[in-house]
Amino acid sequence: xxxxxxxxxxxxxESRFKPDSAGVWYSDTDLAFRMNEYxxxxxxxxxxxxxxxxxxxxxxxxxxxPDRVVEALxxxxxxxxxxxxxxxxPAAHLKDPWQIASAIAAYAKGENFNLxxxxxxxxxxxxxxxxxxxxxxxxxxxxxxxxxxxxxxxSVTVRRELEGGLKARVQLKTPALVTCQLGLNVPRYPTLPxxxxxxxxxxxxxxVGELLHEEARSVTASFYAPPKxxxxxxxxxxxxxxxxxxxxxxxxxxxxxx
Amino acid sequence: xxxxxxxxxxxxxxxxxxxxxxxxxxxxxATSAMVxxxxxxxxxxxxxxxxxxxxxxxxxxxxxxxKKLILAxxxxxxxxxxxxxxxxxxxxxAPRVAAALKAPQLSEVVGVADGGFELPSCNMKMRRxxxxxxxxxxxxxxxxxxxxxxxxxxxxxxxxxxxGEPGVNFLGYxxxxxxxxxxxxxxxxxxxxxxxxxPENVPAIAALAKALGGELxxxxxxxxxxxxxxxxxxxxxxxxxxxxxxxxCGISGAIQHLAGMKKSGFIVAINKDKDAPIGEVADVLVVAxxxxxxxxxxAKLGK
Ligand SMILES: Cc1cc2nc3c(=O)[nH]c(=O)nc-3n(C[C@H](O)[C@H](O)[C@H](O)COP(=O)(O)OP(=O)(O)OC[C@H]3O[C@@H](n4cnc5c(N)ncnc54)[C@H](O)[C@@H]3O)c2cc1C
Ligand SMILES: Cc1cc2nc3c(=O)[nH]c(=O)nc-3n(C[C@H](O)[C@H](O)[C@H](O)COP(=O)(O)OP(=O)(O)OC[C@H]3O[C@@H](n4cnc5c(N)ncnc54)[C@H](O)[C@@H]3O)c2cc1C
Numbered sequence: 132x133x134x135x136x137x138x139x140x141x142x143x144x145e146s147r148f149k150p151d152s153a154g155v156w157y158s159d160t161d162l163a164f165r166m167n168e169y170x171x172x173x174x175x176x177x178x179x180x181x182x183x184x185x186x187x188x189x190x191x192x193x194x195x196x197p198d199r200v201v202e203a204l205x206x207x208x209x210x211x212x213x214x215x216x217x218x219x220x221p222a223a224h225l226k227d228p229w230q231i232a233s234a235i236a237a238y239a240k241g242e243n244f245n246l247x248x249x250x251x252x253x254x255x256x257x258x259x260x261x262x263x264x265x266x267x268x269x270x271x272x273x274x275x276x277x278x279x280x281x282x283x284x285x286s287v288t289v290r291r292e293l294e295g296g297l298k299a300r301v302q303l304k305t306p307a308l309v310t311c312q313l314g315l316n317v318p319r320y321p322t323l324p325x326x327x328x329x330x331x332x333x334x335x336x337x338x339v340g341e342l343l344h345e346e347a348r349s350v351t352a353s354f355y356a357p358p359k360x361x362x363x364x365x366x367x368x369x370x371x372x373x374x375x376x377x378x379x380x381x382x383x384x385x386x387x388x389x
Numbered sequence: 390x391x392x393x394x395x396x397x398x399x400x401x402x403x404x405x406x407x408x409x410x411x412x413x414x415x416x417x418x419a420t421s422a423m424v425x426x427x428x429x430x431x432x433x434x435x436x437x438x439x440x441x442x443x444x445x446x447x448x449x450x451x452x453x454x455x456k457k458l459i460l461a462x463x464x465x466x467x468x469x470x471x472x473x474x475x476x477x478x479x480x481x482x483a484p485r486v487a488a489a490l491k492a493p494q495l496s497e498v499v500g501v502a503d504g505g506f507e508l509p510s511c512n513m514k515m516r517r518x519x520x521x522x523x524x525x526x527x528x529x530x531x532x533x534x535x536x537x538x539x540x541x542x543x544x545x546x547x548x549x550x551x552x553g554e555p556g557v558n559f560l561g562y563x564x565x566x567x568x569x570x571x572x573x574x575x576x577x578x579x580x581x582x583x584x585x586x587x588p589e590n591v592p593a594i595a596a597l598a599k600a601l602g603g604e605l606x607x608x609x610x611x612x613x614x615x616x617x618x619x620x621x622x623x624x625x626x627x628x629x630x631x632x633x634x635x636x637x638c639g640i641s642g643a644i645q646h647l648a649g650m651k652k653s654g655f656i657v658a659i660n661k662d663k664d665a666p667i668g669e670v671a672d673v674l675v676v677a678x679x680x681x682x683x684x685x686x687x688a689k690l691g692k
Contacts, residue, residue, distance in 0.1 A: 144512045144641065145662055157515070229493070252480075255511050258496040259480040260487075267488035272556035275481040288560075291450070293399065293477045294625050296565030299450055302558040314613030348493035352505055352518045363668060367676045374685050377657065380673055385655045387577055387601070387634045
């Protein structure tokens with residue numbers, strides 16, 4: 132069996148974001164990057180399946196982006212993926228989800244993966260498109276938003292999360308793609324021995340130009356901070372003073388303090 | 390301008406949130422037709438054309454056949470925009486239709502901008518204006534971003550059919566686990582978020598809730614991590630609450646959390662990040678380390 136996991140590298144969401152010089156995306160400087168949270172669940176599920184099947188499946192992890200994404204790939208290798216693919220472009224132009232899915236599909240076509248895991252969405256853009264679009268291009272079945280995964284004899288049974296705590300059980304035959312939701316499993320932390328082992332694993336670099344021949348279907352015209360609604364009171368400074376200030380406000384503005 | 394609105398039916402019911410699609414079409418000044426895989430006896434209050442497929446036959450989750458049903462309608466209606474809610478139904482289905490039509494899709498639209506649409510990014514801290522290239526354009530709308538609009542009337546029903554094999558097999562629903570905690574009746578809720586750092590800190594948040602005579606709430610990562618039971622989760626996949634006082638401890642303010650608590654009477658947020666999106670809905674934002682501030686507040690209340 133062959134498994135593909137697609138991961139994106141995103142900035143820490145607690146960062147301060149500043150538009151880049153073109154004003155269409157964030158400026159990379161001063162940002163700390165990490166693996167997209169949803170994709171950690173995707174990597175973990177792929178590695179768990181490999182373990183369930185006695186180590187037989189080969190797990191390939193792929194990321195599209197500039198050279199910094201190699202760090203995210205290394206983490207996935209340390210979590211237990213077998214080899215990595217970086218689809219690289221030094222020009223680092225922003226692409227739309229359609230192009231990302233097309234580039235990944237161009238790579239995946241020749242490899243005949245039985246299962247593909249992606250995150251439900253990225254933390255920075257959150258389009259929730261790349262996974263399903265990839266499956267549609269490849270012509271394989273897909274299910275989004277999974278919070279439970281079982282595999283047996285070429286058949287996958289998932290729990291699909293809906294709003295309000297409701298879930299649906301869905302079955303599909305491989306080849307298939309699933310998009311992973313938060314809480315699907317408990318992603319492992321790479322251990323030191325596994326980080327060392329990962330250093331010997333292959334990371335293949337493919338220029339995006341070899342894979343991508345599609346035009347963008349949407350372009351970002353501008354990137355900016357939303358206007359502050361404010362009106363809210365901001366308390367800063369000494370904790371003891373903040374406590375007193377807050378209690379005064381609550382006594383004044385609400386009826387809940389007796 | 391013409392919109393094709395894709396309605397959602399869940400557990401046999403036409404969802405009220407579908408009316409936000411009309412609110413959006415109204416904002417564009419567009420005419421609308423609607424597609425519904427639903428039930429003949431539960432139709433929207435709308436006097437226009439309704440393409441109706443039977444959910445008993447095509448299922449409530451059957452992406453391959455629903456895609457075909459929508460494609461057949463697009464063929465007839467030739468809309469400029471095909472509009473979904475950004476829900477588990479919409480984000481699953483829209484990219485499939487977009488791929489088949491080779492059309493652009495913009496996800497989680499929060500506003501209409503000059504020549505394009507506004508989309509949130511970076512956990513709502515930032516926005517992008519995105520311009521689609523080509524038509525039709527598929528859009529998924531963020532819940533609550535556009536007003537509910539009930540046009541009223543009775544639809545002209547056009548029956549919709551398709552054939553083919555489903556790619557996935559829907560086995561049935563699993564109901565939400567019965568809740569032993571009813572947050573919807575609580576007057577005060579104090580919620581723990583990932584910013585509390587570790588499970589050992591949950592009791593300190595629970596102690597504040599107790600000191601105030603309120604209930605403990607939680608954001609999703611705290612529940613997924615097993616620190617707090619799911620019965621306490623606030624948000625789109627947990628409970629929707631509207632207490633008189635809501636205190637968010639180390640919660641960033643993701644849309645899925647806000648959707649569950651923004652109707653609260655008075656909102657206090659404790660966060661070390663002054664720019665955290667929770668500040669957008671908070672009446673008071675306390676910029677502090679939550680594990681220093683909360684015990685200090687609890688102690689003062691005890692006096
Ligand atoms: C040449 C090039 C340069 C790029 N430069 C940047 C850049 O500087 N900054 C930046 O933030 N993005 C960059 N990207 C990535 C791109 O902008 C987004 O990844 C793309 O628009 C996907 O949209 P999304 O994040 O909304 O994905 P979603 O559809 O929300 O993502 C869903 C899932 O798809 C998978 N996925 C998404 N993106 C990727 C990816 N890139 N690689 C592998 N799997 C993925 C993940 O499993 C993810 O969980 C670049 C892409 C290319 C091809
Ligand atoms: C389909 C879907 C459904 C979802 N449903 C829900 C839902 O029902 N409910 C829900 O909550 N989420 C839900 N989520 C997840 C949601 O998108 C967010 O990931 C989640 O709400 C984040 O939780 P958080 O704010 O606790 O954590 P984070 O986003 O990690 O935020 C932690 C915050 O704590 C602050 N902080 C860190 N350390 C400290 C400190 N020492 N002192 C003070 N502040 C500190 C940080 O500045 C940050 O703002 C859903 C997501 C999806 C895609």
